[in-house]
Amino acid sequence: MKDHLLQYIQKNILIGDGAMGTLLHGYGVPVGACGEEWNLTRPDLIREIHASYLAAGATLIETNTYGANRETLSKYGLEDQVEAINRAAVQLAREAIGDEAYIVGAVGGILGGRKTNFDREKLQYAYDEQINSLLKESLDGIMLETFCNVEEAIIAIEAIKRVSSIPVLCQLSVQDLTRTLDGYPLDEAFGRLLEAGASVVGLNCYNGPANLIRSFEKLNLPEGTLLSAYPNAGLPAYVDGKYEYESSPEYFAESAEKLVELGIRIIGGCCGTTPEHISAVAKRLKGKEPQRVQVNERALRPDRVVIPYPEISSEKTIPQLARERTTVIVELDPPRELDFEPFLDGAAALKEAGVDAITMADNSLAMTRMSNMALGAIVKEKIGVRPLVHMTCRDRNSIGQQSHLMGLHALGIDHLLAITGDPTRCGDLPGASSVYDMTSFELIRMIKQLNEGIGFSGRELKKRSTFTVATAFNPNTRHLHKAVERLEKKLEAGADYIMSQPLYDHDQFAQVAEATAHLDAPMFVGIMPLTGHRNAEFLHNEVPGIQLSDEVRSRMAKFEGDDARKQGVEIALELLETAQRYFNGIYLITPFMRYEMTVELALQAKKGVKEDHLARN
Structure with a gap:
């Protein structure tokens, strides 16, 4: 993988890896425990998981650092290990992958789906610390993912842009198909992220392939916008204290083909996906040419639903x-x-x-x-x-x-x-x-x-x-x-x-x-x-x-x-x-x-x- 990441994506489809947490749970990390700590305590398993995704056909690998920020690590008493955990994660990915795939540092949203008055300074400090730690090692880009709040994502993008010109891939998570949790229409949200400095924008988590496809179908974005998609393996069922995902690798691969038709350039997997899902996607997309994002006439919103104002009651409040x-x-x-x-x-x-x-x-x-x-x-x-x-x-x-x-x-x-x-x-x-x-x-x-x-x-x-x-x-x-x-x-x-x-x-x-x-x-x-x-x-x-x-x-x-x-x-x-x-x-x-x-x-x-x-x- 000799070309610069952004040069490569102009002419090729990248196959992302799948879920890290799913496999870690299979190896014994309890739900709710800190999987990022295993960068220090079980480096052999982290390398093995990266290698399994490479063998499955992934050409873009994320480091095991989704929650490796001070705010999240403090829940486990690991807030003083931010730099050690992040640097170790990049080193492990590089040891497992070499130059056979691109490696991006994973940075997850801190607020998640919480509706909260966030402390901007605290978030800035957390993102600055994690991103600076990641950038001390050799990376091809930074992947911001599972951000529900546009303003929080912009804080993270700005933290990267202050210290580096490395490519920024930024993925939002939406519960509604057309709006972010903080109320932005999705195409407007992507526009704000691109203006802030993101190179690639996309969606991950919360939804399986079908809903992500619907979201992308509704977008109206400038031609040439670079998009990514990392859906879950369908919706989870809660069985005997565990979350189980039912979407088969074959269905996941069929959906990936539809995403390519919509102009998606990077396709990977989020919760519930495994090397088998990524292998099916890689085989299905082998030899496929990337498609450009087309202006979606249906999404220009001439008939957009206008929310009526409430009828004014004569009764005073x-x-x-x-x-x-x-x-x-x-x-x-x-x-x-x-x-x-x-x-x-x-x-x-x-x-x-x-x-x-x-x-x-x-x-x-x-x-x-x-x-x-x-x-x-x-x-x-x-x-x-x-x-x-x-x-x-x-x-x-x-x-x-x-x-x-x-x-x-x-x-x-x-x-x-x-x-x-x-x-x-x-x-x-x-x-x-x-x-x-x-x-x-x-x-x-x-x-x-x-x-x-x-x-x-x-x-x-x-x-x-x-x-x-x-x-x-x-x-x-x-x-x-x-x-x-x-x-x-x-x-x-x-x-x-x-x-x-x-x-x-x-x-x-x-x-x-x-x-x-x-x-x-x-x-x-x-x-x-x-x-x-x-x-x-x-x-x-x-x-x-x-x-x-x-x-x-x-x-x-x-x-x-x-x-x-x-x-x-x-x-x-x-x-x-x-x-x-x-x-x-x-x-x-x-x-x-x-x-x-x-x-x-x-x-x-x-x-x-x-x-x-x-x-x-």
Whole structure:
């Protein structure tokens, strides 16, 4: 292989190798273990795998360095071995291959499919370190692969271009066929990578050959664009704790022939592929002439689906109302039993009291409760009051979150509170898994992405949702300014208004009002009536985010039974009076389904509105 890599690819098809991890698992690397460490501990096996792909007909070999960056290696305590692992990998590939094939240094995406606020400086450092380590050895190019985020891929390309003119091959991974995970149409994403300095662009992982072919068919790229494709061996099945791929080498080879017809110049394999798959591809493509990428008239998008704007409801949103007048939302927890009639009785009583919305928690304190989506739909239909449902990051993975949101949209439930959620070990099923696929910041951002008509995967949804999103705020902290800084980030992510934890100190209302005066989002301050002394002590000492003043605890300690509940309402009424001096938004939290307590508070809050109206008229 004497020609420069880019010179060779102008006139020839390159056969890439297949999966490294698949074979390493077969040799005994457990799923989830660090296969890159074997560059140091089992160099003989790494050489053997490279040699097996060369023997199968591969003319482009990747080093075993996909996850050999500081961020990934730190999970295994190997962050100080970045240079040693990367340099060893290149040396092993060169020892196994010699000059019989091109060798490219593999650099994998760090973020993967996670929706996250990435630290640009941290990513830059990780890519700089790995790439500089690889380039200390003899390479023909760098292969960036499995990048879901275009901006992250550009960071990696820039890291290479700062220190070398070596060819850069950059492969994205897409779940939707036409868009990246961060929302770029695929041809636009490839254009940005080429502008940044990539020599070859392509797709790998997540999809088998059929979907990659569909993606390439939809592209409209400049003629002469150099493309690569490394599909998985079909979709995996999860059998006895292992992922198994079913696509045969023969099918994989047939698909490779179709990829060549679309102008793909480098064809290899990703997850589940073996030397047998690569051998079948090499035999099928032997003697094939490369094809140029053709302008795809069907992809010029004259009939591209235009996502309609949502129909504008005449009903004002909660934050719109709060900018004009006192607005009251009341939390009424879904029941922990199958009997939900008492819940509906409470919702009806609160509607009669004039509340603007009823908000329902999502298994608060990790206690199993009836679905707030179902109850929200019933409240909306039967009671005629606006539901405001909570969504936690705890119970649903990303698939479940988007599915849940699509269902809420179909039901006409468009007001949400996005929160992290209490860990399952706090609740009634402590052995259940806490998912936390995303943070509350990311959940807010993804909900707002649906408002743009784009799904979590980047897929166009043909319509736009109309969600209004609240975010939680805990002012019960020693460092209020830090809580406000966190709140600012949530608003930057797209939150429309704020719902605070309950306050029990009159001075706090003024402090919170002053600390958040610069924020352009309505604040709904939390007020929760206490039911007794034990309830007060439990909240103060055991529930995260709630603190009671010494005065309130002292007052509650003097009463029992009905007298204690009356005192709880009296304290809440006093807090309400103070709150209304500073805020239009009132968030009443019903304790233990005792909705008569929050009905009394709601009536008092609304009485102030009526008196205000009469005074002005």
